[in-house]
Amino acid sequence: MAASVIDGKAFAEGLRARVGKAGAAFEAQTGRKAGLAVVLVGEDPASQVYVRSKGKATVAAGLESFEHRLPVHTSQADLLALVARLNGDEAVDGILVQLPLPPQIDEKAVIDAIDPAKDVDGFHVVNAGRLAIGEDALVPCTPLGCLMLLKDRLGDLSGLEAVVIGRSNIVGKPMAQLLLRESCTVTVAHSRTRDLPAVVRRADIVVAAVGRPEMVTGDWLKPGATVIDVGINRVPAADEGRTRLVGDVDFASAAGVAGAITPVPGGVGPMTIAVLLRNTLVAAHARAGLPPPEDL
Ligand code: NAD
Numbered sequence: 552m553a554a555s556v557i558d559g560k561a562f563a564e565g566l567r568a569r570v571g572k573a574g575a576a577f578e579a580q581t582g583r584k585a586g587l588a589v590v591l592v593g594e595d596p597a598s599q600v601y602v603r604s605k606g607k608a609t610v611a612a613g614l615e616s617f618e619h620r621l622p623v624h625t626s627q628a629d630l631l632a633l634v635a636r637l638n639g640d641e642a643v644d645g646i647l648v649q650l651p652l653p654p655q656i657d658e659k660a661v662i663d664a665i666d667p668a669k670d671v672d673g674f675h676v677v678n679a680g681r682l683a684i685g686e687d688a689l690v691p692c693t694p695l696g697c698l699m700l701l702k703d704r705l706g707d708l709s710g711l712e713a714v715v716i717g718r719s720n721i722v723g724k725p726m727a728q729l730l731l732r733e734s735c736t737v738t739v740a741h742s743r744t745r746d747l748p749a750v751v752r753r754a755d756i757v758v759a760a761v762g763r764p765e766m767v768t769g770d771w772l773k774p775g776a777t778v779i780d781v782g783i784n785r786v787p788a789a790d791e792g793r794t795r796l797v798g799d800v801d802f803a804s805a806a807g808v809a810g811a812i813t814p815v816p817g818g819v820g821p822m823t824i825a826v827l828l829r830n831t832l833v834a835a836h837a838r839a840g841l842p843p844p845e846d847l
Pocket of ligand 1: 693716717718719720721722723740741742743744747760761762763781782783784819820823
């Protein structure tokens with residue numbers, strides 16, 4: 552039986568609409584809009600696209616967007632000075648420094664400098680630590696988006712076997728922590744895992760965050776498994792000179808075995824920005840001493 556396709560685009564649109572409503576309520580209560588500052592250093596084309604779409608989505612949701620574009624040769628001291636200024640700016644609830652940064656800048660030093668209360672990417676060690684010990688935290692956007700899709704599809708995740716493929720600080724590790732928090736039995740697989748297909752075959756939930764095109768095939772899956780494909784890989788298309796996007800999962804074979812699966816594009820991708828806006832609003836409420844917004 553063919554898997555049902557998890558429509559991340561539709562879910563993300565719904566979340567953005569809820570963010571819009573909560574943002575309007577926040578403005579009515581506090582007299583100001585929640586604000587997100589995005590910092591881009593250099594001219595990396597992919598980063599420029601991300602920053603532009605983050606800015607657009609922020610404004611479309613009725614939040615305030617502050618964009619800071621710095622030249623590629625910006626020094627670490629100048630970037631840290633900007634972060635310090637944004638930390639102290641009352642109109643800014645969330646700070647996102649677009650990665651990767653040019654080689655003269657130490658990414659960790661920059662992330663460490665962001666006020667954890669404004670760390671809407673959830674990369675600061677304080678937020679990573681809070682997530683790990685089960686406290687309220689700002690959680691990285693992509694894995695939180697994956698969890699939202701899973702809970703929407705499956706409801707209670709308690710007791711389910713989850714296999715996360717990939718152990719990055721941005722996706723794999725926080726994803727594992729989130730699933731553990733939902734009382735899943737969690738396995739984190741990575742490049743040194745032995746017999747990965749056998750490990751994946753145990754899973755009721757598979758989250759693939761590897762960066763290897765169509766690595767996970769249908770014969771790796773337990774029938775009926777829910778598959779979340781985080782991968783975004785550009786590969787050559789059939790027509791000469793063109794490219795297309797594929798995930799870390801071979802959609803065609805996996806869809807014949809899985810119970811539900813996210814497509815690429817249109818699955819996890821659209822969730823990331825929607826969750827970024829959600830995190831900004833959550834941060835704004837906390838900073839204003841208000842209870843967290845409902846329904847987000
Ligand atoms: P990363 O390169 O930091 O981590 C990849 C992980 O995969 C590593 O932990 C590594 O151990 C593991 N790995 C590598 N080869 C493997 C193999 N053969 N078998 C098993 N594990 C292996 O990548 P990342 O930042 O976590 O991103 C992963 C993928 O998700 C990429 O395709 C990236 O583009 C995509 N991504 C998508 C979004 C989104 O918004 N949808 C956000 C972030 C990342």
